[in-house]
Amino acid sequence: MHWFRAARGASTKGATRSSNPIGAERDPKRLVTFSDAVIAIAVTLLVLEIQPPEDTEHLLRGLFELWPSYVAYAITFLLIGQMWVNHHVMFDHIRSADRMLLLLNTLLLMVIAFLPFASSLLAHAFESGHGQRTALIFYGATYEVAAILFNVIWEYARRGRRLLTSTTDNDTARAISRRFRPAPLWIAVGTALGALHPVVGLVVVVAFIPFYWLPIKGEVGSIQRAREQSKGDP
């Protein structure tokens, strides 16, 4: 276990009062609770954007005509759900939060909490048959900012391993970076295609969901790490 103690000592050196200019370091537990709550609310508010048909005499037809709302609900739920999973992945490897990380995370939550609005725009545009192009660009641009912030947060936490847990190996850190990096380009391409043809753009953005739901190859989760470590101990 010597290498472990040594690595830990090294990574925490320089984080004492005088030398950390980004402020007090804290347990990220509360950041995680707060983020879980914001993401959970954003995802649950999506249902409020679906207006029940007023005409109950032809309820079945009314419910069918709402199909763009159901599609927007499912797509945005899975997109935000996938963001939650990736947030979960990041903070499974982050051991402490400084002021800058709190700010970056708040900006990310600000964008995620904005997605229900963008999603309802998209649904209404497809329902009315007007403004699909504008709505898709708006939706894509919001998502693009979120994808960029994910990369910024992870690279910030990873730099010099300052905020990572000591049990996170470099392969895992690299594997996560590799997964996050294509997102901004992918979404940008989807949004640009949407400016030409909204449905094509939507398909490209949506294709993002299954890819990002795939496990991150080479990542070792906290449960596995705890297990390996306890095995390593005599």
Next chain:
Amino acid sequence: MHWFRAARGASTKGATRSSNPIGAERDPKRLVTFSDAVIAIAVTLLVLEIQPPEDTEHLLRGLFELWPSYVAYAITFLLIGQMWVNHHVMFDHIRSADRMLLLLNTLLLMVIAFLPFASSLLAHAFESGHGQRTALIFYGATYEVAAILFNVIWEYARRGRRLLTSTTDNDTARAISRRFRPAPLWIAVGTALGALHPVVGLVVVVAFIPFYWLPIKGEVGSIQRAREQSKGDP
């Protein structure tokens, strides 16, 4: 305690980096917090679907006419509340979450968060006297998907005991399966009956609530298991 160490070793073997193709395993704590938040919001949003009477001069009459909204509120609150209890039961026995479990759980939450919409449809249909059949089928179908997902999640976690806690005995795992299995059939029958007669269908679906609120015979909870184990130690 030898049997315990052995069982634990066996269940975790094959879950190291190379051999778990479903990705990093994580503590399900954050999945649980996120699910609690989504279910709590879904259940609390139900009240927003009740429109207060505009005519305050005849407020009493207006409040009486809202009775289908109160009934829908109570039924859906107790149904979602019971889902929360069963979610709680499952994750009292699950020790780690892989990527597939996160996805299945997100799908389940997507369906639960959709229930306030289905519930308000039901209330408005009974208030207006039109479309009860359609609304009940819609409500039943949503609930059916949730019931199926509960079974899928539990069987996935249980298979080969891969994701279960080591203190969960096989009797408990079987008892939970026995409880979850009838749900999809029950709800399907209720929904089908609702296509013939909405009130009959509703009664069958609602009869589901008290049955599922009953304790699961043969299940041993985490508090009891911790107690037994500490007794077993010398």
Next chain:
Amino acid sequence: MHWFRAARGASTKGATRSSNPIGAERDPKRLVTFSDAVIAIAVTLLVLEIQPPEDTEHLLRGLFELWPSYVAYAITFLLIGQMWVNHHVMFDHIRSADRMLLLLNTLLLMVIAFLPFASSLLAHAFESGHGQRTALIFYGATYEVAAILFNVIWEYARRGRRLLTSTTDNDTARAISRRFRPAPLWIAVGTALGALHPVVGLVVVVAFIPFYWLPIKGEVGSIQRAREQSKGDP
């Protein structure tokens, strides 16, 4: 520490698989998270019931005319906030949750989550000058059910000390009972008076808030108990 071990043994005897007919016992932690979330949402949704004045040319006057909404917001926020505090008090002394406790707690949350609706009725009645009597009785009746459920939950948990923590002394349990007991009568009187004169009824119900925010004399909190116990150890 002998008395402590003995007491703990005694209180857990009879809670093993065969002898607890109310089902598996669980750590109440998740019940607490779920309740916190539902209560937090109920209390935050209150603000959605305040309709901003549409006429921005006479915004100041419009904002003044909303005074019943502000009063209803403050009263209901403090009432629900006080319920949260009392929920917190109870579960500071409850060590495990069985199926019945989960059901009773879900019923309590169902009533708390209904309060924003009752609160907005009250505000609109006072704003329009009609239906105050009806709205106050509706509000009082909702609150009455919550007050009764608080007593039922506490007495259920306390009976035979089955679900209490072993460090909760009998004086504390009695002190909490003494605090909870007058609530149903108090609210019933306020509601009945409201049927005669709405403002008088409201004043009686509101007088409840400061009384219930007072500390519970004789209660010893978990932090103090932990401290005393660690002192008691050699």
Next chain:
Amino acid sequence: MHWFRAARGASTKGATRSSNPIGAERDPKRLVTFSDAVIAIAVTLLVLEIQPPEDTEHLLRGLFELWPSYVAYAITFLLIGQMWVNHHVMFDHIRSADRMLLLLNTLLLMVIAFLPFASSLLAHAFESGHGQRTALIFYGATYEVAAILFNVIWEYARRGRRLLTSTTDNDTARAISRRFRPAPLWIAVGTALGALHPVVGLVVVVAFIPFYWLPIKGEVGSIQRAREQSKGDP
């Protein structure tokens, strides 16, 4: 470690049953969860105040005209986000909560949960071109009350170190006070200037955000304290 035990003993003396008139002391963990939930919901509800344009034929223009809503969203999100960070700072140093702290915290949450209403007033006033002065004073006054409550809560917890963790040094406590103190004056000046010219007032209030997002110089976070302490141990 002798000084540590001694300090801890001193700070807890006088907090036993007979001598704490403010009631039972509890772990602030649940207060923190509840506050996280309320703040998270308040911040996420902000998006509901943005009304999507009804005219989808000129969606782009409609989206541009909503700029005051986006600005109000971003400002209020960052203000509430910064409040959350400061709440986090305080409770990183508070070890127990008595009845008075619970009440003060509930009052703070009541004001924070009111901010989405004030924020939507501000957005609508700037969109319609009327009532900006009134809306800004309303917004500033709400925020002023929050700023005062932050100071009251921190000074209450700090007095005689009654509720602080034993590892919080006096420099840290002073540093937090120094950061919180200017807020009420700053906001009051911004609000008063807003009565003369709404945009100037808004700029002063908004200038508050980056200042309060800066790290608190001299504060030592819980992670650093835990580390130092473990170093101090032989």
